[in-house]
Amino acid sequence: MSDxxxxxxxxxxxxxxxxxxxxxxTVRMTVLAFILAFIVGLALALIRLSPLAxxxxxxxxxxxxxxxxxxxxxxxxxYFGLADFGIIFDAFPAAVLGxxxxxxxxxxxxxxxxIESIHRGQMEAALTVGMTPMAAMRWVILPQALRVVLPxxxxxxxxxxxxxxxASIISAPELMLRARDLxxxxxxxxxxxxxxxxxxxxxxxxxxxxxxxxxARLARGQAHG
Amino acid sequence: MTAxxxxxxxxxxxxxxxxxKGVNLDVxxxxxxxxxxxxxxxKTTLLRCINYLERPTSGHVYIADRLIGETWDxxxxxxxxxxxxxxxxxxxxxxxxxxxxWPHLSALDNVTLGPIRVLKQSPEQARAxxxxxLEKVGLGHKADEYPERLSGGQQQRVAIARALAMQPxxxxxxxxxxxxxxxxxxxVLNVMRTxxxxxxxxxxxxxxxxxxQDAADRVIFMDHGVIVEEGPPRQLFGQPQHARxxxxxxxxxxx
Amino acid sequence: MLFWERFRDNLPYFLxxxxxxxxxxVRISAGAFVLAIVVGLALALLQTMRMALITLVVRAYIExxxxxxxxxxxxxxxxxxxxxxxxxxxxxxxIIGLGFNGGAYLxxxxxxxIESIHRGQMEAALTVGMTPMAAMRWVILPQALTVVAPxxxxxxxxxxxxxxxVSAVxxxxxxxxxxxxxxxxxxxxxxxxxxAIMYLGMSLVLSWVSRxxxxxxxxxxxxxxxxxxxx
Numbered sequence: 001m002s003d004x005x006x007x008x009x010x011x012x013x014x015x016x017x018x019x020x021x022x023x024x025x026t027v028r029m030t031v032l033a034f035i036l037a038f039i040v041g042l043a044l045a046l047i048r049l050s051p052l053a054x055x056x057x058x059x060x061x062x063x064x065x066x067x068x069x070x071x072x073x074x075x076x077x078x079y080f081g082l083a084d085f086g087i088i089f090d091a092f093p094a095a096v097l098g099x100x101x102x103x104x105x106x107x108x109x110x111x112x113x114x115i116e117s118i119h120r121g122q123m124e125a126a127l128t129v130g131m132t133p134m135a136a137m138r139w140v141i142l143p144q145a146l147r148v149v150l151p152x153x154x155x156x157x158x159x160x161x162x163x164x165x166x167a168s169i170i171s172a173p174e175l176m177l178r179a180r181d182l183x184x185x186x187x188x189x190x191x192x193x194x195x196x197x198x199x200x201x202x203x204x205x206x207x208x209x210x211x212x213x214x215x216a217r218l219a220r221g222q223a224h225g
Numbered sequence: 226m227t228a229x230x231x232x233x234x235x236x237x238x239x240x241x242x243x244x245x246k247g248v249n250l251d252v253x254x255x256x257x258x259x260x261x262x263x264x265x266x267x268k269t270t271l272l273r274c275i276n277y278l279e280r281p282t283s284g285h286v287y288i289a290d291r292l293i294g295e296t297w298d299x300x301x302x303x304x305x306x307x308x309x310x311x312x313x314x315x316x317x318x319x320x321x322x323x324x325x326x327w328p329h330l331s332a333l334d335n336v337t338l339g340p341i342r343v344l345k346q347s348p349e350q351a352r353a354x355x356x357x358x359l360e361k362v363g364l365g366h367k368a369d370e371y372p373e374r375l376s377g378g379q380q381q382r383v384a385i386a387r388a389l390a391m392q393p394x395x396x397x398x399x400x401x402x403x404x405x406x407x408x409x410x411x412x413v414l415n416v417m418r419t420x421x422x423x424x425x426x427x428x429x430x431x432x433x434x435x436x437x438q439d440a441a442d443r444v445i446f447m448d449h450g451v452i453v454e455e456g457p458p459r460q461l462f463g464q465p466q467h468a469r470x471x472x473x474x475x476x477x478x479x480x
Numbered sequence: 481m482l483f484w485e486r487f488r489d490n491l492p493y494f495l496x497x498x499x500x501x502x503x504x505x506v507r508i509s510a511g512a513f514v515l516a517i518v519v520g521l522a523l524a525l526l527q528t529m530r531m532a533l534i535t536l537v538v539r540a541y542i543e544x545x546x547x548x549x550x551x552x553x554x555x556x557x558x559x560x561x562x563x564x565x566x567x568x569x570x571x572x573x574x575i576i577g578l579g580f581n582g583g584a585y586l587x588x589x590x591x592x593x594i595e596s597i598h599r600g601q602m603e604a605a606l607t608v609g610m611t612p613m614a615a616m617r618w619v620i621l622p623q624a625l626t627v628v629a630p631x632x633x634x635x636x637x638x639x640x641x642x643x644x645x646v647s648a649v650x651x652x653x654x655x656x657x658x659x660x661x662x663x664x665x666x667x668x669x670x671x672x673x674x675x676a677i678m679y680l681g682m683s684l685v686l687s688w689v690s691r692x693x694x695x696x697x698x699x700x701x702x703x704x705x706x707x708x709x710x711x
Contacts, residue, residue: 068683190560315609325604339608
């Protein structure tokens with residue numbers, strides 16, 4: 001234990017700035033991938049409700065496939081696989097694309113659950129005042145569904161933050177990659193990775209706590225609703 | 226042994242609220258006692274303190290002169306461990322307001338789980354005795370049914386058989402008919418009347434005044450955590466001594 | 481198309497390498513799954529004991545493990561612990577890392593499953609003279625099983641996919657062997673496509689098995705009949 005503290009006293013000044021700099025990339029990657037997953041996921045969820053069967057099948061198929069493949073495999077396909085066809089991505093964009101497209105499948109499921117949780121009567125009431133289904137979605141269902149999906153979305157975001165560490169395997173410039181470099185150059189993997197883990201913890205825990213409180217508050221609200 | 230159940234100066238508080246404020250009670254073997262009183266009077270809590278589902282804040286409980294939930298180590302009272310408490314609880318059976326039958330087990334299995342796992346009876350013996358008990362409560366033909374397919378009254382009767390299967394010295398009933406539809410109350414009360422007639426020692430918290438009048442040897446009226454008055458049914462219902470007793474009985478009759 | 485013709489020609493060789501690797505993937509998943517269940521159950525039961533210190537330690541462990549990436553935990557186990565003289569093989573590190581990580585996740589699943597069982601069930605069991613532990617064994621856990629089955633089987637599917645990450649500590653499973661294959665043949669697109677198909681196939685099979693298991697657990701009560709009558 002005392003060795004640990006000694007190592008940190010000696011190296012913290014050198015390691016921390018580098019890791020925090022890389023953590024900035026991690027956050028950036030998470031945010032971009034989240035936005036991509038949100039947009040594509042919402043689109044998929046809405047397409048799933050389409051009256052056109054082929055469109056529904058496409059959306060369902062996409063979701064099934066993406067949920068059955070590890071995100072790492074998707075990353076490899078985009079970063080290495082597409083290069084065979086002349087489509088070349090840098091590691092960071094490849095990672096954003098990979099996490100975004102893969103995450104879209106989970107987002108679609110979250111949205112579906114949220115939409116379905118809104119009582120059928122809400123849609124029917126909207127239709128009876130003369131709205132089209134699309135308008136009803138826009139003004140009545142989705143606004144309510146958004147409140148319901150907030151906790152699962154937040155949890156997804158937190159998980160995504162930690163999953164970006166996998167992008168280190170394709171050498172995308174984020175926290176884990178920097179940690180690996182430092183670990184191998186310093187020959188002190190234990191201290192370096194513990195520090196990196198601590199930084200992830202610091203990034204994720206506050207959001208996790210807030211999300212749990214949000215969940216609790218929403219649950220109480222539902223009970224009285 | 227004079228009293229089968231002896232409750233000495235029982236107090237129970239939940240946080241800052243004192244729910245039982247000094248209750249003393251003696252129940253002789255074979256006595257059927259009903260406890261009546263308004264909601265919040267502490268009657269259910271009293272029952273739950275007797276078998277230590279709730280731990281009393283102070284006071285003592287004795288079954289057949291045996292101290293329940295605590296031991297005296299010469300200097301002070303110490304709480305007793307889980308295993309010892311479990312053994313002590315085999316002396317007391319309890320029937321709950323909401324039956325609490327185990328849904329993943331058939332009626333017969335509900336009755337025999339205790340004898341097999343706690344009393345270590347052989348399954349054959351337990352099942353034979355279990356069937357006999359179910360017959361006794363009128364449900365021999367439902368032995369292999371699951372609780373979800375039984376009516377409330379039937380479930381409660383299975384619960385009574387389950388309590389009897391452990392051969393307890395004392396039976397505790399916590400508002401056994403309050404959660405039942407009116408037409409199902411009778412079948413449960415009839416079983417209880419039979420048990421009372423057989424000389425079982427029973428402590429029954431109930432709102433069923435007719436049962437209290439017919440089957441009880443003694444009626445206890447509780448209010449605000451204390452025993453206000455007690456006596457034979459004819460006396461308590463006929464000539465209540467205390468104003469609060471009279472007030473309560475008047476409200477009950479008016480319903 | 482030329483791509484598919486080449487793919488078909490290379491398939492036998494790819495499969496020769498990747499199918500044994502798939503066996504390793506399954507082995508690692510199974511090992512980690514069992515470990516996760518054991519750890520998760522232990523942590524959940526510890527929390528039911530309602531002792532403040534134990535609950536605190538358990539919760540701290542869960543927060544720590546769930547708040548950090550699995551990859552970091554694997555690296556600490558595989559690389560980090562060598563500094564204190566503990567040397568795991570890649571497969572050992574994979575199973576231990578994924579298992580303890582999963583245990584923290586399942587602990588929550590099991591705990592809420594146990595708590596979802598009405599308190600009256602426990603009280604009735606105590607009333608017939610069972611200790612709290614016996615009540616857990618015969619009354620609470622059998623009922624909790626039906627409740628926790630769906631999230632647990634969903635976890636098993638996620639676990640199967642997560643094994644891809646252990647390629648980073650050189651465990652010889654599908655992803656690792658695939659990368660080697662690519663370094664040898666340079667046929668990234670074909671190989672990673674095959675990898676995706678293999679994972680998809682395994683996930684779908686596991687998914688199908690899970691749904692059937694859940695259905696059996698929900699319907700079947702005879703399980704508990706047997707446990708009660710055969711002493």
